[in-house]
Amino acid sequence: EVMKEVYDIRSMEQRLKNVLQLDEVHIVPGDSDNYSWVKKEMGRTCVSLMKKNLTGGDNILAVTGGTSIAAVADMVTPDNGLKDVLFVPARGGLGEQVENQANSICATMARKAMGKYRLLFVPDQLSKESYKSLNEEPSVKEILQLIRSANMVIHGVGEAHVMAERRNSSREVLEKLSKDNAVAEAFGYYFNQSGDIIHKVFSIGIQLEDLPVIPTIITVAGGASKARAIQAYLKHGPGQILVTDEGAAQAILQTN
Numbered sequence: 001e002v003m004k005e006v007y008d009i010r011s012m013e014q015r016l017k018n019v020l021q022l023d024e025v026h027i028v029p030g031d032s033d034n035y036s037w038v039k040k041e042m043g044r045t046c047v048s049l050m051k052k053n054l055t056g057g058d059n060i061l062a063v064t065g066g067t068s069i070a071a072v073a074d075m076v077t078p079d080n081g082l083k084d085v086l087f088v089p090a091r092g093g094l095g096e097q098v099e100n101q102a103n104s105i106c107a108t109m110a111r112k113a114m115g116k117y118r119l120l121f122v123p124d125q126l127s128k129e130s131y132k133s134l135n136e137e138p139s140v141k142e143i144l145q146l147i148r149s150a151n152m153v154i155h156g157v158g159e160a161h162v163m164a165e166r167r168n169s170s171r172e173v174l175e176k177l178s179k180d181n182a183v184a185e186a187f188g189y190y191f192n193q194s195g196d197i198i199h200k201v202f203s204i205g206i207q208l209e210d211l212p213v214i215p216t217i218i219t220v221a222g223g224a225s226k227a228r229a230i231q232a233y234l235k236h237g238p239g240q241i242l243v244t245d246e247g248a249a250q251a252i253l254q255t256n
C-alpha cells in the first residue's frame with residue numbers, strides 16, 4: 001500500500017514537471033487546503049532542498065512572506081550548511097500581518113538556522129515619490145544590493161483575489177484585478193491565466209526581472225485551491241523547483 005502511494009507520487013512528480021516545464025517537482029501527500037500538517041510537510045521538504053542546494057561560500061537567501069514560507073521557517077533546524085547563510089527578505093511592505101511578513105520569516109529562519117539576517121523596513125502602500133526617495137537612502141541601498149545578489153530565493157504563490165483581499169487593497173485595485181481576470185500573485189505581482197503581469201504592488205527589493213539570474217528559486221505552494229494560480233505564475237515566472245502537495249498536483253494534472 002505504502003509503496004504504491006510512493007510510486008504514485010513519484011509518477012505525479014514526473015508528469016507535473018513536464019506539464020509545468022520545471023527542473024524539479026516535489027509533492028507531499030495530502031491537500032494543505034484541508035490539513036495544516038500538509039503545509040508543514042511542504043515546509044520540511046523545502047528545508048531539505050534548501051540545505052541540498054546551498055553549497056559552501058557566502059550564501060544569501062531571500063524569502064517572501066505568507067503562511068507557506070512561514071511553514072518553511074518553522075521546519076528549519078541548525079545545520080552546518082546554514083550557519084554561514086545571510087537571510088534577507090525578498091521584498092518589503094506587501095501588506096501582510098506581522099507573523100507572515102518576509103521580515104519576520106527571515107528573522108525566524110536565521111534564528112533557527114543560527115545564521116545571520118538583515119531586514120528591510122518599508123511601509124506598506126508607498127506612494128511612487130516616497131518609493132523613489134527610499135530607493136536612494138544609503139542604508140536601504142546597501143541592503144537592496146545584498147537582496148539583489150541573493151543566490152537562492154524561496155517564495156510563495158497565492159490566488160489573486162485572496163491576496164488582494166488579505167492586503168486590504170483599494171477598490172480600484174480590486175476592480176482592475178477582476179476586470180483583467182487576475183488569477184495568481186507572487187512577489188507583489190498579479191498575473192492572468194496566461195501568465196501576463198496585470199498589476200504590481202509598488203515596493204522595493206527583488207523585482208521579477210531580477211529573478212532569471214538567481215541560481216536557485218524554490219516555489220512553495222500547495223492546496224487544490226491554488227492549482228490555477230501555480231500554473232499561471234509558472235507560465236512566465238522564473239521557477240525551477242516546485243514544492244507542492246497532492247491536492248494542487250492532482251488539480252493541475254486533471255486540467256492538462
Ligand code: F6P
Nearest residue numbers: 065066067068156157158186187
Ligand atoms: O505576500 C507574500 C506572499 O508570498 C505572496 O507573494 C503570495 O501570494 C502569498 O504570500 C502566499 O501566501 P500563503 O502561503 O499564505 O498562501
